Amino acid sequence: MEIIAKPKGGNVDKMAEKVFLECLNILGGLKKLVEFRNLTWLPSLAEASYVIVLRNEVFKTYAEIAKELGITEQTAKNIVNADETKVKRYIEGELEKPNEHVAGGIAKLAYNNLKKEERLDEDEVIIKSEEIEVLDIDWAVHVLAKIKGLDFPVNKEKLEERLKGMIIKGKNVENILNELEYPIKTPAELLHKIREKL
Amino acid sequence: MTGYYELKELETKAPKLFGIPTGTKLDEMFYRIEKEEDKYVKKPLGGIPHLSIINLTGIPDSGKSVLAEQFAINQVNSGYKVLFVTVENPAHFLYTALKQKSEALNANFERVENNIVVIDASENDELRENPKALMDTMAYAIKERKTTNTIIDSITGLYEHKEVMARQIVRQFFNFLKKFRQTGIFVSQKRSAQASETAEAAGGLAVAHIVDGTIVLDKKLIESRWDVSLYGLPIGSILRTIRIDGCRFCGHDSQTWVFEITEYGTINIIAPLSEYIKAKRG
Numbered sequence: 001m002e003i004i005a006k007p008k009g010g011n012v013d014k015m016a017e018k019v020f021l022e023c024l025n026i027l028g029g030l031k032k033l034v035e036f037r038n039l040t041w042l043p044s045l046a047e048a049s050y051v052i053v054l055r056n057e058v059f060k061t062y063a064e065i066a067k068e069l070g071i072t073e074q075t076a077k078n079i080v081n082a083d084e085t086k087v088k089r090y091i092e093g094e095l096e097k098p099n100e101h102v103a104g105g106i107a108k109l110a111y112n113n114l115k116k117e118e119r120l121d122e123d124e125v126i127i128k129s130e131e132i133e134v135l136d137i138d139w140a141v142h143v144l145a146k147i148k149g150l151d152f153p154v155n156k157e158k159l160e161e162r163l164k165g166m167i168i169k170g171k172n173v174e175n176i177l178n179e180l181e182y183p184i185k186t187p188a189e190l191l192h193k194i195r196e197k198l
Numbered sequence: 199m200t201g202y203y204e205l206k207e208l209e210t211k212a213p214k215l216f217g218i219p220t221g222t223k224l225d226e227m228f229y230r231i232e233k234e235e236d237k238y239v240k241k242p243l244g245g246i247p248h249l250s251i252i253n254l255t256g257i258p259d260s261g262k263s264v265l266a267e268q269f270a271i272n273q274v275n276s277g278y279k280v281l282f283v284t285v286e287n288p289a290h291f292l293y294t295a296l297k298q299k300s301e302a303l304n305a306n307f308e309r310v311e312n313n314i315v316v317i318d319a320s321e322n323d324e325l326r327e328n329p330k331a332l333m334d335t336m337a338y339a340i341k342e343r344k345t346t347n348t349i350i351d352s353i354t355g356l357y358e359h360k361e362v363m364a365r366q367i368v369r370q371f372f373n374f375l376k377k378f379r380q381t382g383i384f385v386s387q388k389r390s391a392q393a394s395e396t397a398e399a400a401g402g403l404a405v406a407h408i409v410d411g412t413i414v415l416d417k418k419l420i421e422s423r424w425d426v427s428l429y430g431l432p433i434g435s436i437l438r439t440i441r442i443d444g445c446r447f448c449g450h451d452s453q454t455w456v457f458e459i460t461e462y463g464t465i466n467i468i469a470p471l472s473e474y475i476k477a478k479r480g
Contacts, residue, residue, distance in 0.1 A: 009334025057330040
């Protein structure tokens, strides 16, 4: 009997980091914050990012969030209940400073973006683009991105559905797929087999 | 994605109505209505409805976990894979319980061992306290091991010290199992302050209102001359009952049934309470 005793995801720190980085993105990037001398926003954004993740993903109570982050329950409530549409209009210059927790509103916007685009759960492999080019594996990254969530073992039809239109090192992916043997058991096996045909 | 559908568009997405056997008489207690010539007839589903999430609730020692484990063994013995999330009972104790029940039910324990995946949240705070971590772990198990049934014993254990979040937590797990097309069992503990035999007593109002159906288990200690006279049982004995409280997927028997937990730790549903009493009193 297989027993799984440790979590395989749901890392609060990683999720909060993603929300925080998305906050910076919404604000036009770190450089813009430096230019406008708004770096003092960073601690509030970091705090708000944690609050939003703990509340929406981990279902912590306000009391638990307050205790975990060393803030008051009222601050946690203000962040969670911030009106993100008003805050959005404020940062776009359409409104005077609203009576809302601004960092909370930005964190909520960031969180909503990540959820909508399903990026909060994404496992990110960080390889710099120069390294990818040097390694000549950019095609592999694109293949992996396109087959994300596909159940293995997989047959040719499923792969064609996902990869159609791709050109790998000048070859149509359809032609490459025609030459492979099926079923293919793992993503690694797929990459290996494609490489053999290049 | 559009936010609305023409009813016809849902035809292909709608799940087929058939039963997932529990290996107990419950399998005959869910039914669908079919037209035969001019008449409508009840046809037993043969189990709990496919892709439904059923809440098993009751006071302590009423047989909730026993029924959940029996369901798991019956499913794996039929070749289906089960994900068992144990929140109360550490995995090694669950192993022993499953082994004993497998023997009692004449199931192939090797098959049981190979087809049940256990997530042990009882001894890991992160899994118990962080629903996101638990759901990601469940997603891994469901995708990697291709399970079709999921049991959470108990869902109440995931919010026991923060009932204010119960609804949100139950809703998340309910949606999660729907997304991953699992037939699910949520075991939930009934609050002692509320009347027994009621579904809403479990986990406040959270579980019963969200899930697709509820099965209530109860037990009555025969402790007065009146009980002895009514039930025809000796004083000090226990009368166990089970009732389907509701199901939004299909019709079901609504009587209270008497059941026993056999000496081998399996559920045996005997007769409707009214018939049982009649037979006992001669």
